[in-house]
Amino acid sequence: MNLTLRVWRQANGKEAGKFVEYEAKNIPEACSFLEMLDIVNEDLDAKGIEPIAFDHDCREGICGMCSLVINGVAHGPERATTTCQLHMRHFKDGEVIYIEPWRAAAFPVLKDLVVDRTAFDRIQQAGGFVTARAGSPPDANSVPIPKQNADMAMDAAACIGCGACVAACPNSSAMLFVGAKISHLALLPQGQPERTRRAIKMVRTMDQEGFGNCSNFYECEAVCPAEIDVGFIARMNREFALATVKETVGL
Amino acid sequence: MAKLDSKIPDGPLEKKWAKHCFDSKLINPANRRKYTIIVVGSGLAGAAAASTLGDMGYKVKCFCYQDSPRRAHSIAAQGGINAAKNYQNDGDSVHRLFYDTVKGGDFRAREANVYRLAEVSANIIDQCVAQGVPFAREYGGLLANRSFGGAQVSRTFYARGQTGQQLLIGAYSALERQIAAGTVEMFARTEMLDLVVVDGHAKGIVVRDMVTGEVSSHAGDTVLLATGGYGNVFYLSTNAKGCNATAAYRAYKRGAFFANPCYTQIHPTCIPVAGDYQSKLTLMSESLRNDGRVWVPKRKEDCGKPPSQIAEEDRDYYLERKYPSFGNLAPRDISSRAAKQVCDEGRGVGPGGLGVYLDFADAINRLGEHVVRERYGNLFDMYHKITGENAYQVPMRIYPAVHYTMGGLWVDYNLMSNLPGLHVLGEANFSDHGANRLGASALMQGLADGYFVIPYTIGNYLATQSGKKVTTDHPEFKKVEAEINARIARLMAIKGKRTVDSFHRELGLLLWDKCGMGRTDAGLREALEKIPKIREEFWSNVNVHGTADSLNQSLEKAGRVADFLEFGELMVRDALERRESCGGHFREEFQTEDGEAVRNDEEFTHVAAWEYTGDDTPPIRNVEELEFDNVHLAVRSYK
Amino acid sequence: MKALISFYQSSIGKKWIVALTGVVLVLFVTGHMLGNLQVFLGAEAINIYAEKLQNLGELLWVVRAVLLATILLHITTTVLLAIQSAKARPQKYAVTRRVQATIAARTMLLSGLVLISFIIFHILHFTAQTVDPQWRQWHDAAGRHDVHDMIVAGFQSPLVAGFYILAVFLLCLHMSHGIQSFLQTLGVRTRALAAPVAKLSPLFAWAVFLGYASIPLAVQFGFLKLLHH
């Protein structure tokens, strides 16, 4: 199939960017979206044009590195699918495809379609952990965890940290990501000792990083490749309020 | 030939590690922050080591090429992690895990290392649960286990189909905690391009900032490499696109020995190649073989037909035929080879005839579609996403793909290379899996190395280094930096006609053909002739766009491919010299009449550790003899 | 106190304030609707009800003050949040496609701002009665303020009636997202409740719409007539 791409090109974080149109010719239906870009890049390379920079690594939907807004939808039109797992059979011959980077003040563009997502790491640093020194923990089976809780914690922990939720949210809010992180540990007995601190610090850092707030649009859930449920945002809201109450009355 | 001292403690197998811990040098907590430890890699091995050492009070600098440490390729592991917990009361023990691993490795691993691995495996699970890793549980709230990769006990812990990601998030969160505490400084999007050796000791690294292009140096008291495997030398593999041999290979060129590079694991259940645009291969969990039946048409002529039109009697369920007792569950190396054989006979299916069917029709008839959906729904979905085919209706097509590399930098019992000061952890070292790795053992090894081995053994080296601080002002750093800058400038200046990927593909295809699932003397010699030619053309005809002082993915790839082009040759050389079939290394000259691998224990019960001598002189093959006092060498039979 | 201030400074804290004030407003709007529906029970019923309210005396002013504070807090906080969100995306997308955000959700600020102008008009209309000061003198046979006739007179003009219907439609829109939204914000919308809440929230909003809209419609179609004036 043949496609017309309108791709965001930006030399670096300081210079302004713009859309540039490229033709993608003879694209096999069975190839992935990133492989389509590979083909276009080989072609640009041959023509002496610098290839389009985009983030990717595992190409199997788990590392969370790939990140493109395709025709206005983060990770493209297929539900629960990362860009690297999106295949060209979902596009029509002759289609015009806009390709843009994640757009958020907290995710500045580094080059073309590559953005800086270290804000997520800083949120994690604020409290997304359990303090457990290597060697000190008790036997793994010493605290039974109801299967239901373990499963729900797993649902939250499935987040691959891609940032599509931020990209898709009309407010550039990171609530789905942070909600998943806070819920994961809040649901497990191991997460209890630091539960209050964690909720307060992670939310505070999220705000400082310049993410927007949540208006309960649920767009994040719709594009999330790990199908993280917005119920985890509700849980975070609860956790945060509870933590504030605890802090206020000094519990 | 250099003498390799594995520093294995004496005493009975079960007491070695405890004794070694006691004998190891300790560093006074107050003194720890005086030592700077460089950790390259933030996968399970790297993140576990960096966080633990940081927690102990050392000053740690950690590096990774991704934008966040959480994305290291450990994240892709699906199946699970082994541990000798015996929670299922089914007769597992440290000794059994040790034995299975040594046997699975085709008796080409060090007994003492493997035993230690089995010993600390139980602590790993405790550690991960404490960090909040949501392992699968039973209704009673206790941890669930499954049997994996043909093991006869259920010792595999798992977190849905994403055990690797969950373990990595555990290690990553511990790492982030240390970063917040200021003990670890993290450098993401920073690629190590060379090792700096001062007075015979590894004392630092030279890196390139992948955003600004700046080349700079970092000095430390010791360097830990946890940079993963080199499977991407084949171009197509289940590894992430960025996985590379650069760090390990550069260390080799600076004097560290590279052990057993020819040991690569080919995983039998991957989605076959669909076209020449293909950029990577996707693994489908091995668990599929529990219910799927593998077959190809009996006659070549039938290969083009839709599978539904091939009658039952015209199908060859070759694994069941050849290995009646293990059937579809035969180990990885064996099933991979069997698939290659039938495809070589022209009986493969799908594009290019490189595929075999994995058929669930029987399972669906027997159990009902809902049960199959429950067990493997996510895998069927993944298959559907990639191929567009519905595996509930038509059989899946699978083909083997490069998956893991058992070879790596040589290390002693302390995980230190022959090059003092250089420690190597995780898939990057050669230590524990011999010639073949068992399923769910790599995650175990990476975490064992990082959480429980290196924190104890690192003192043995550091204790000898007090007062020997080196800074980046040392001329050796300037020299290596200049070399790296010159190399980058050279790559940028070629301005040839071919893309970096085209060279990588060419190399990969050659290695897959000649040094893949089946290797022959003639084929390896042919590869040895061809690789230098590809390399030569690369250095005269590659085209790297953009500038060196910006984010430049072509340049990144070019540097990695340049190293693969040298490393590939070493791999082939090792394969040529190892005149036996063992584990992942199958030399076609060494097989029984019915095609089974034949080891040569007389001559090859050893580790081959390659020593670099210069670009124009062949490397030296050093040997570390392997001694087996606790198991006796047997033929692996799965008939 | 410090904790409370930083709670309000945080995004989630502000959301809680919007939600809590939203709950109060929803309760008021619902109660007010039920009160107003008494107009269909005849002049006596609604006039007695209105008199009771008037007789609350100081309490009435307390309620009014609370309502005023609530709505001011609701508005300022939502505006603060909107500013924060606008800052979070300085560079817009060239193409945007919403996958599952409802129209109601996307127009909250708009529907809210139109609502506040409606409320101001409405208070001038029926509470301060500055629109037609004569109404202040209208009394029924028992000497109570004739709220019944005031309402009927107020909706004689198709323009005014139309504006009210538009306003309550926007209120309906605002609440159809708002109700499930405050449940989510307050952390009550669990996974199991998500589906029923998504259905019931608009249903409730439509019920409120019908309740309110029925009054101007009834006047326009002549079901409600002036009784005393």
Ligand SMILES: Cc1cc2nc3c(=O)[nH]c(=O)nc-3n(C[C@H](O)[C@H](O)[C@H](O)COP(=O)(O)OP(=O)(O)OC[C@H]3O[C@@H](n4cnc5c(N)ncnc54)[C@H](O)[C@@H]3O)c2cc1C
């Ligand atoms: C698809 C797949 C499935 C698997 N499933 C299983 C399983 O079920 N069970 C199991 O036990 N094992 C499994 N394995 C194997 C296992 O995942 C890996 O062997 C193991 O995770 C390797 O961990 P590591 O820490 O050594 O390296 P990695 O996780 O690969 O980490 C390497 C790190 O080094 C960094 N790095 C590399 N080069 C450089 C450089 N030049 N400069 C700076 N940084 C660098 C990277 O950024 C990364 O942080 C699987 C592997 C694959 C590919």
Ligand code: HEM
């Ligand atoms: C058909 C629709 C409505 C009718 C007939 C109606 C009627 C009235 C009347 C008669 C009063 C005066 C009460 C009194 O002073 O005794 C009043 C007050 C008020 N109404 Fe409405 N109303 C309607 C819709 C609304 C709506 C949709 C809102 C809010 C969004 C609203 C908010 C108010 C407020 C805030 C007051 C002032 C309360 C006070 O006096 O403290 N009304 N309304």
Ligand code: HEM
């Ligand atoms: C009678 C009037 C009103 C009622 C019943 C009402 C009710 C609600 C409710 C229940 C919510 C949901 C809170 C949440 O998301 O948790 C909400 C949100 C909102 N309200 Fe109102 N509201 C009213 C008036 C207004 C006004 C006058 C404005 C004007 C600016 C306004 C603007 C908003 C906005 C923008 C939101 C969304 C905030 C966000 O989610 O970020 N509302 N309202």
Ligand code: SF4
């Ligand atoms: S919540 Fe979903 S969309 Fe957001 S970072 Fe995690 S996986 Fe990506």
Ligand code: F3S
């Ligand atoms: S899309 Fe945005 S508004 Fe909230 S529910 Fe998701 S973060």
Ligand code: FES
């Ligand atoms: S490249 Fe790893 S998730 Fe897409």
